[in-house]
Amino acid sequence: MSDQSTETYRHYIGGEWTDGDGTETFESTNPATGDVLGEFRRGTESDIDAALAEADDAEEEWRELSHIDRAEYLWDIYHELRERTDELAEVVTKECGKEISEGRADVIEAYHMVEWAAADARHPKGDVVPSEIPAKDAYMRRKPRGVIGCITPWNFPVAIPFWHMAVALVEGNTVVWKPAEQTPWCGQIIAEMFEDAGIPDGVFNMVQGFGDAGASIVEDERVDTVLFTGSAEVGHEVAEKVAQQPGKLAACEMGGKNNIVVTEEADLDIAVHSALMSSFKTTGQRCVSSERLVVHEDVYDEFKERFVELAQSVSVGNPLEEDTFMGPLIEAGHKEKVTKYNQLAKDEDVNVLVDRTELDDDEIPEGHEEGHWVGPFVYEAEAWDDLRCTHEEVFGPHVALLKYSGDIEEGVAIQNDTDYGLAGAIISENYRQINYFRDNAEVGLAYGNLPCIGAEVHLPFGGVKKSGNGYPSAREIIEAVTERTAWTLNNSKDIQMAQGLSADI
Numbered sequence: 001m002s003d004q005s006t007e008t009y010r011h012y013i014g015g016e017w018t019d020g021d022g023t024e025t026f027e028s029t030n031p032a033t034g035d036v037l038g039e040f041r042r043g044t045e046s047d048i049d050a051a052l053a054e055a056d057d058a059e060e061e062w063r064e065l066s067h068i069d070r071a072e073y074l075w076d077i078y079h080e081l082r083e084r085t086d087e088l089a090e091v092v093t094k095e096c097g098k099e100i101s102e103g104r105a106d107v108i109e110a111y112h113m114v115e116w117a118a119a120d121a122r123h124p125k126g127d128v129v130p131s132e133i134p135a136k137d138a139y140m141r142r143k144p145r146g147v148i149g150c151i152t153p154w155n156f157p158v159a160i161p162f163w164h165m166a167v168a169l170v171e172g173n174t175v176v177w178k179p180a181e182q183t184p185w186c187g188q189i190i191a192e193m194f195e196d197a198g199i200p201d202g203v204f205n206m207v208q209g210f211g212d213a214g215a216s217i218v219e220d221e222r223v224d225t226v227l228f229t230g231s232a233e234v235g236h237e238v239a240e241k242v243a244q245q246p247g248k249l250a251a252c253e254m255g256g257k258n259n260i261v262v263t264e265e266a267d268l269d270i271a272v273h274s275a276l277m278s279s280f281k282t283t284g285q286r287c288v289s290s291e292r293l294v295v296h297e298d299v300y301d302e303f304k305e306r307f308v309e310l311a312q313s314v315s316v317g318n319p320l321e322e323d324t325f326m327g328p329l330i331e332a333g334h335k336e337k338v339t340k341y342n343q344l345a346k347d348e349d350v351n352v353l354v355d356r357t358e359l360d361d362d363e364i365p366e367g368h369e370e371g372h373w374v375g376p377f378v379y380e381a382e383a384w385d386d387l388r389c390t391h392e393e394v395f396g397p398h399v400a401l402l403k404y405s406g407d408i409e410e411g412v413a414i415q416n417d418t419d420y421g422l423a424g425a426i427i428s429e430n431y432r433q434i435n436y437f438r439d440n441a442e443v444g445l446a447y448g449n450l451p452c453i454g455a456e457v458h459l460p461f462g463g464v465k466k467s468g469n470g471y472p473s474a475r476e477i478i479e480a481v482t483e484r485t486a487w488t489l490n491n492s493k494d495i496q497m498a499q500g501l502s503a504d505i
């Protein structure tokens with residue numbers, strides 16, 4: 001697909017490009033310039049139905065191939081992602097607004113995921129288990145679950161689709177995927193890659209569209225597992241709907257109100273830069289972005305001074321330029337939401353330290369007047385327990401400084417005082433404090449002396465509390481896309497039973 005095309009892009013169902021049943025189309029626009037990047041068919045319930053029928057039909061033959069043969073298709077995609085990294089990074093940046101090094105990181109994360117899944121094809125897939133009876137062999141064997149429905153977000157438009165699909169496919173499942181409506185161009189390119197790799201018809205299907213198409217995936221009984229990464233609001237709905245369908249599984253990973261705890265024994269260089277990366281990279285639009293910095297009173301003033309100075313000067317601008325730190329927000333509606341939260345914080349009487357909600361005209365690069373610009377918003381709050389701004393996820397560069405005193409237990413208590421539990425970090429040179437955080441922070445991803453963004457794909461990625469259930473990514477995803485069979489074989493001429501059961505009559 002070329003830049004700013006006049007063609008209307010279609011769904012990929014059963015190995016064919018199709019307009020589908022719907023008559024509507026939608027546009028992808030560049031959030032930094034407002035330029036239209038392409039026009040796409042908007043999928044309907046009946047397009048999802050067609051895709052699921054194809055996925056269902058293709059399943060039997062696909063699961064008969066070996067893991068290693070299935071992985072061959074992914075190796076082709078791995079090489080293509082590597083060869084086209086720079087070109088794809090530019091597409092990611094143009095379509096979702098992340099600055100270019102982050103666009104590149106998205107593609108790199110995607111090929112790491114594909115590499116991991118394809119290489120894993122040659123690894124053991126179950127367990128050999130001891131038995132109480134010497135003449136019995138016991139195993140845990142895995143089988144594909146069947147059809148996997150994948151609903152992915154716009155903020156990692158290349159990496160997260162491969163989190164969902166790479167292992168699912170190698171394990172012998174077929175997939176129906178709905179890319180985020182904000183990043184259909186990335187969806188189109190990924191579908192073209194599957195086509196070029198020659199994946200058998202119906203094994204991979206892509207339907208472009210909005211939440212209604214996603215809801216059809218969640219509701220259809222042919223879907224065995226739903227993988228969802230996105231907002232907590234939608235994720236909880238998905239989990240609830242799936243829970244009402246016995247036999248169906250959902251693995252959902254949602255957002256957070258993530259914290260960085262800076263103790264009195266922190267290296268403040270590491271602290272300030274980890275906070276800056278975690279709060280403002282991707283313009284605060286990662287589910288792992290930090291919105292609360294919990295700082296010990298002994299280092300609070302120095303941390304505040306240094307952090308505020310950097311937040312004031314950090315560059316917001318053309319994301320295609322290498323020295324830009326932050327690009328725009330994804331869309332106008334999101335800018336409205338972030339602006340409202342910044343206002344809400346003011347209404348809640350916090351002490352505002354940096355307010356770049358509206359950039360000055362001379363900060364906005366020429367030709368980018370239509371971009372959804374917002375800069376850092378930093379505040380401190382003393383009595384913050386009952387504030388909405390310190391508890392609700394904003395998904396933007398909106399960050400609170402919260403002071404704590406006393407021991408690390410106090411800092412971690414603040415970290416845990418949220419309904420969410422996705423990512424968190426501690427900055428400290430004291431191993432006892434670090435270990436306390438590691439063992440007691442209620443998060444799925446815990447970091448020491450690092451930003452709380454930038455997880456590697458072969459680690460489990462998922463949260464606790466309202467941030468998620470199941471792990472729709474790398475290492476743990478195998479649990480969501482395979483069934484386990486406990487297989488026990490008797491090698492003696494008699495029936496020998498565990499638990500002292502006798503077969504005598």
Ligand code: UN1
Pocket residue numbers: 109155156285286287288289452453454455456
């Ligand atoms: C997300 O936050 O939406 O850990 C996904 C990271 C990336 C993935 C983030 N590997 O920051």
